[in-house]
Amino acid sequence: MSFDPQSVRPDFPPLRDGRLLYFDNACMALRPQAVIDAVTAYYTEYPACGERSLHRLGQRVDGEVSLAREAARRLLGAKRVEEIVFTQNTTHAINLVALSFPFAAGDVVVTSDQEHNSNLLPWQQLSRAGVQHQAVPFGNLEALRAALTERVKLVSMVMTSNLDGASIDAKRTVQVAHEAGIPVLLDAAQAAPHQEIDVRSLEVDFLACSGHKMMGPSGTGILYGKRQWLERLRPTLVGGGTVTDSTLQAATYADVPERFEAGLQNYAGIIGLRAAIEYLERIGRAEIQAHEHRLTRQLHEGLARYDDIRIFGPPPEGRTGITSFAFEGIDVHDVCMLLDRSAGIAVRSGRHCVHSWFNAHHVEGTVRASLYLYNTEQEVAAFLQALAKVHDVLA
Amino acid sequence: MLCLLALLVFATLALFSARYRPLAREAVACVFRRITLRKCTTALDQRVKAMVTGRLMLSHPAAARFVHRHLEAMAWGFVLVGIAATGYLGYGFYNFHRYGNCNGPTGKGFCIFDPTGTYGRYSGIVTGQRGEKLAPGEHGGPALGPENARVTIIEFGSYSCPYTRATEPTTRELVRRYGNEIRFVFRHFPLDAVPAPRKEAGTTCEESSFEGVSAEHAGATQAAIAACCAAAQGRFWEYHALVSVRPDAIASCAGLTGLAIQVGLDEASFTRCLEDPAMRSRVQRDFEDGVKAGIFGTPTFFINGSVLVAPSAETLFAAVDEALGAPRP
Numbered sequence: 193m194s195f196d197p198q199s200v201r202p203d204f205p206p207l208r209d210g211r212l213l214y215f216d217n218a219c220m221a222l223r224p225q226a227v228i229d230a231v232t233a234y235y236t237e238y239p240a241c242g243e244r245s246l247h248r249l250g251q252r253v254d255g256e257v258s259l260a261r262e263a264a265r266r267l268l269g270a271k272r273v274e275e276i277v278f279t280q281n282t283t284h285a286i287n288l289v290a291l292s293f294p295f296a297a298g299d300v301v302v303t304s305d306q307e308h309n310s311n312l313l314p315w316q317q318l319s320r321a322g323v324q325h326q327a328v329p330f331g332n333l334e335a336l337r338a339a340l341t342e343r344v345k346l347v348s349m350v351m352t353s354n355l356d357g358a359s360i361d362a363k364r365t366v367q368v369a370h371e372a373g374i375p376v377l378l379d380a381a382q383a384a385p386h387q388e389i390d391v392r393s394l395e396v397d398f399l400a401c402s403g404h405k406m407m408g409p410s411g412t413g414i415l416y417g418k419r420q421w422l423e424r425l426r427p428t429l430v431g432g433g434t435v436t437d438s439t440l441q442a443a444t445y446a447d448v449p450e451r452f453e454a455g456l457q458n459y460a461g462i463i464g465l466r467a468a469i470e471y472l473e474r475i476g477r478a479e480i481q482a483h484e485h486r487l488t489r490q491l492h493e494g495l496a497r498y499d500d501i502r503i504f505g506p507p508p509e510g511r512t513g514i515t516s517f518a519f520e521g522i523d524v525h526d527v528c529m530l531l532d533r534s535a536g537i538a539v540r541s542g543r544h545c546v547h548s549w550f551n552a553h554h555v556e557g558t559v560r561a562s563l564y565l566y567n568t569e570q571e572v573a574a575f576l577q578a579l580a581k582v583h584d585v586l587a
Numbered sequence: 588m589l590c591l592l593a594l595l596v597f598a599t600l601a602l603f604s605a606r607y608r609p610l611a612r613e614a615v616a617c618v619f620r621r622i623t624l625r626k627c628t629t630a631l632d633q634r635v636k637a638m639v640t641g642r643l644m645l646s647h648p649a650a651a652r653f654v655h656r657h658l659e660a661m662a663w664g665f666v667l668v669g670i671a672a673t674g675y676l677g678y679g680f681y682n683f684h685r686y687g688n689c690n691g692p693t694g695k696g697f698c699i700f701d702p703t704g705t706y707g708r709y710s711g712i713v714t715g716q717r718g719e720k721l722a723p724g725e726h727g728g729p730a731l732g733p734e735n736a737r738v739t740i741i742e743f744g745s746y747s748c749p750y751t752r753a754t755e756p757t758t759r760e761l762v763r764r765y766g767n768e769i770r771f772v773f774r775h776f777p778l779d780a781v782p783a784p785r786k787e788a789g790t791t792c793e794e795s796s797f798e799g800v801s802a803e804h805a806g807a808t809q810a811a812i813a814a815c816c817a818a819a820q821g822r823f824w825e826y827h828a829l830v831s832v833r834p835d836a837i838a839s840c841a842g843l844t845g846l847a848i849q850v851g852l853d854e855a856s857f858t859r860c861l862e863d864p865a866m867r868s869r870v871q872r873d874f875e876d877g878v879k880a881g882i883f884g885t886p887t888f889f890i891n892g893s894v895l896v897a898p899s900a901e902t903l904f905a906a907v908d909e910a911l912g913a914p915r916p
Contacts, residue, residue, distance in 0.1 A: 525633055526655075533641020585644060585652045 194486075195479040197568045200224070203471075204566055213537040213571050218354050218382060218514050218544075218562035221407045223468070230467035231409055234460040242459050243433055243450070253459050260466035261449075267469045268399060268416050269390035275422065277415040277449040278462050282381040283310035285400035285415035286348070288452060289377055290314035292425035297322025299345040304360070305552065306330035306353050309545045311379045315348065327548075331360045333368055340372040347376045351383040351399075355546045355558070356505025357488075357514030359383065366396050375421060381405055384414075385472070385564070386512045387481045397421050408468035409461040415452070422448040429454045480565045484513035487563045487572050491515055494576035498583065504558055513563030516544075522586045524557045530585065535578035588662035589632040590617035595669075632659075685902075721879040722892045725772045726872060729814075729823040731762050732770035738910045740769055743776040743877045744886040746814070746830050746837050747807035750897050751886045755831035757900045761907065768911060773827065775814070775870045776877040776885050777807035809861075810837035811870040813844075816860035817852060825850040 201207050203224040206214065214222060234256070240249035242257050257278075264276045279285040291314075295301075301315045305327040315325040326344075328335040330353065340347070347369040352359040362378055369376045375397035380389060384399075385406035391399055398421065403412030417425070427434055427445060431454040435443040445451045472480075488508045492515065495501055500520040505511055518524050528541035540560040543550045550557065561575065594614035600607035610631070617627040636658050643651035654661070679689035723741055742758060744751035762771050810830055817826030829846050836842035840861060847857040860866055880889070888895040888903065891910045895903060 523633065525630060526637060529634060529637030530641050530644065533637055534644040581644060581648065585640065585648060585655055 195475065195483045195565070197483065197566050200475065201566050201568075207566060211536050213535065213574060215561040215563060215567065215571075215575060216538045216540050217385075217564035217567075218357075218405070218560060219540055220404050220410070221385060221564055222566065223407050223409070223464075224471050226471055227407060227409065227464045227467045231460045231464040234463050239460075241456060256463045256466070257457070257459060260462045260469075263466040263469040263473075264414050264416075266473070267384065267389070268401075268414070269392050270416055271392060272419060274448050275416055275419050277417065277422070277452045278457060278465075279400070279413035279415050280411050280458070281404065281413040282379060282400045282402045283413075285413050286311055286377065286379065287314045288415055288429070289346075289348075289398055289400075289417075289425065290318060291428040292452075293346060294424060294426065295321060295323045295345060298324075298343060300324045300326050300341070300343045302326050302328060302336065302339050302344050302347045304328060304330040304349050306355060306358075306546060306549045307350050308354055308379065308381070309547065310381075311348055311350055312548060331358065333361065333364055336365065337368050337372075340369065340374055344372070344374050347374055348379070349376065350379040350381075352380070352386070352512055352514075353505070353546070354382045354514065355544050355549060355560075356516045357382070357511035357562070358505045359510075359512065362396070363394050366394055370395065382512065382514065385480075386477065386484060388477050391416050403461065403465040403468060406468055406472060408465035409458075411458050412461040412465045414465075417448075419448065422452070425452070427451045427454075431455050433457070475565060481512070483565060484563050485509070487567055487569065488513055488515060490569060490572045491561065491563075491576070494572070494579075500587070504555075513567075514560060515562070516558035516560045518555070518558045519583065519587070522583070524559045526586055527559045527579075527582055530582045531575075531578055534582065535574070537575055537578055588659060588666050589635050590614050590621060590627055590629075591666055592662055593631055593635050594618050721876075723774065723876040723880045723889060726774070726876060727869075728772045728774040728873065729818050729827070730770055730772040731824070732765075733767050734770060736768060736770040738765075738769045738891055738907060739772065739889075740907065741772045741774060741889040742886050743774050743873070743880075743882055743889075745776050745778040745804065745807045746810035746834070747778050747804035748885045749834070752831040752834060754886050754897075755828060757903060759828070760900070761903065764904070765907060765911075769907060773823075774876065775811035775873040776882055776887070777811045777870060777874060778804035778885060779807040780874050806837040806839070808867075808870060809840060809843060811873070812861055812866045813837075813847065813857075815866045815869050816857050816863070817847060817850065819860055819866075820852050820856065822850050822852055826852070 203226065204222045205225060205228070206212050206222055234253075238249040238252045240247070240253050242250065242253040244250060245253075258273075261273045261276050261278070264270075264278075265273045268276075270276060277285070277288070279288060295318060299322075301318065301323060303311055303315060303325065307327070312325075315323070319325065324343075326339055328339050336347070347365070349360055349362075349365055351362050362383075366376045366378075377398035377400065378394070378396050380399050380401040382405065383389060384401035389399070396416075397418050399416040401414050403414070404410045429452075430443075430445075433456070434446055434451045434454045436446050437444045485508065488511065492503065492508045495503060495515070495517055498519065500522075502518050502520070504516040504518075505514075519527065524541040528539050531537040531539055540562070542557045544558070544560055563572075594611065594617075597607050597611040597614050601611040613629040613631045617629050617631050620627050636655060639658065640651045640655040643654055683689040723743070725739070725741065728741070740761070742754075744754070746752065758771060758773075761769070814823060814826055814830065817823050826846065829850055830836060830843075833842075833846060836846050843861070844854060844858060848854055877887070880887075884896045886897060888898065888906075890906050893906065893910070895906055898906065
């Protein structure tokens with residue numbers, strides 16, 4: 193029996209009155225009550241420091257953070273909890289690698305040509321240290337293979353594009369890079385919330401994802417790194433919590449992952465993230481993925497009736513719940529705002545932080561509808577109906 | 588233009604809440620770009636348009652389509668109307684400062700600036716007068732001061748009009764202050780005769796009001812005739828002062844007669860006089876002169892021909908000073 197989204201909708205407060213039709217999940221997912229309760233419990237019951245205080249509240253924080261790290265390990269299929277670093281989000285995780293990786297002048301980092309700014313700008317910034325950035329066509333393994341010269345020291349690829357929901361063959365990408373002896377970082381911000389991920393099976397070296405896209409609190413993220421790679425990174429954001437001892441001249445850094453978690457952490461967020469991961473585990477990401485595919489097919493069938501539409505990316509079978517489209521001669525922001533104003537439908541419009549791709553392809557922007565586990569067939573039908581009215585007004 | 592409208596709205600809202608300040612800043616940036624002939628990059632105009640169109644879509648899809656396509660032109664219209672309205676507002680303020688009311692000396696229209704809540708009650712009087720306005724003369728109206736005074740002030744008033752009544756102490760002070768330098772004349776403009784009479788009024792006191800009288804001004808003609816009758820016995824100004832503070836009395840002939848007795852008039856003569864067609868004709872002539880002069884509100888003062896409608900005491904005195912050509916210290 194397939195997953196029934198109606199069974200989870202009551203868990204999400206913004207959906208309870210039935211007036212919101214939320215299709216902006218690629219940006220931010222809604223949170224179930226369990227996550228809200230977990231965050232609230234921290235603030236109301238044990239709002240203390242972790243890893244420092246020996247009183248009962250502090251000990252409880254330590255225990256909850258440990259459970260959260262274990263949950264994150266399970267989520268990604270990591271071997272050890274030491275391979276899980278809590279970050280603020282995917283952007284923070286990628287920047288952490290970019291700033292800590294032992295690059296030297298003349299080294300090259302390879303990405304795809306369809307990267308979110310968060311997996312582009314950190315590498316562009318490294319040009320100040322003489323590190324170069326090179327882009328290869330999205331999902332093109334042969335182009336990737338050809339680009340992997342001796343100077344390439346890291347491949348950093350988006351696993352699933354937030355632009356159109358298209359995914360690369362992550363396993364083959366890692367294999368190709370490893371054949372050249374090059375480590376791989378995967379941006380799994382749009383993948384981890386929607387599909388099973390096993391970093392050991394993928395053999396990926398680094399993987400970054402965000403909590404807020406998988407129903408966790410804002411300001412939470414995960415960086416997975418193979419232990420041997422994490423140990424090779426140079427901590428760049430340092431301070432409280434990252435050392436075991438210090439003098440006026442030097443410091444002894446803590447083991448991984450603590451050396452990368454500087455300062456007081458977002459304990460409420462981390463604890464809420466555990467609740468989100470456990471919620472995902474109860475439903476099962478394979479179930480969610482299948483559900484999103486069903487809805488995406490329905491959405492594409494509805495969109496296909498327009499003569500003046502351009503749907504970006506692969507057919508429904510080859511994408512996650514993200515669908516990007518634009519009508520000829522109609523401003524995408526107008527579509528977005530009218531859907532919101534006339535029918536209470538939340539979608540995203542614009543360039544979705546993938547400006548480089550839009551500039552290269554001379555496209556102004558798209559309307560992006562992104563689905564998740566709590567969206568229903570009825571909502572997709574209502575979306576298509578509202579879109580028809582908006583199209584009539586704007587066309 | 589949408590940005591300009593948005594700027595006006597958000598700048599006002601931003602005075603009260605920080606929530607609107609980013610929007611106001613966006614509007615400023617947008618307006619600046621448009622003034623410098625560049626495209627607005629904040630998308631604020633788009634959001635405003637979507638807000639309007641989105642609401643319309645719910646009930647009037649065709650109107651939403653029209654508005655979405657033509658909102659910029661409509662915004663231009665709104666801005667031009669706004670500029671015109673601002674101009675008229677400024678003109679109204681000028682009139683208020685200069686003449687004591689915002690309609691101007693002889694203009695028609697309605698007063699939107701009414702700080703004391705009184706002027707509005709005298710607005711919108713339509714006499715039906717068309718064509719050239721004729722400055723009124725004394726025509727035998729009750730007068731104070733020498734005939735050869737340097738300044739002649741003719742007041743048209745109605746005893747049903749609270750502001751005419753409220754002006755009575757001011758006119759008394761006017762006469763006291765300027766003495767023989769001025770001549771003050773009172774003429775009747777009973778507001779129960781507005782709009783212009785459509786049939787002959789009755790001949791008895793009780794029938795003397797014209798047809799179509801609003802309840803607010805009922806009895807104005809009776810009171811004017813009564814004042815004429817007081818004048819016939821040489822007691823106009825006493826009666827005028829008393830009726831100005833007893834508006835309740837003008838509702839009935841008995842009330843008017845009671846006031847006559849109070850000022851020492853002969854009751855029998857007064858009662859007969861109330862039904863004298865000559866008195867009615869006198870009031871009628873005053874009214875018609877007022878109509879010919881283009882009066883649209885009471886009290887209206889003609890100061891050597893210059894017009895003031897419902898002026899404040901200060902404005903009235905200043906106008907007299909000006910007419911005398913020698914401002915007083």
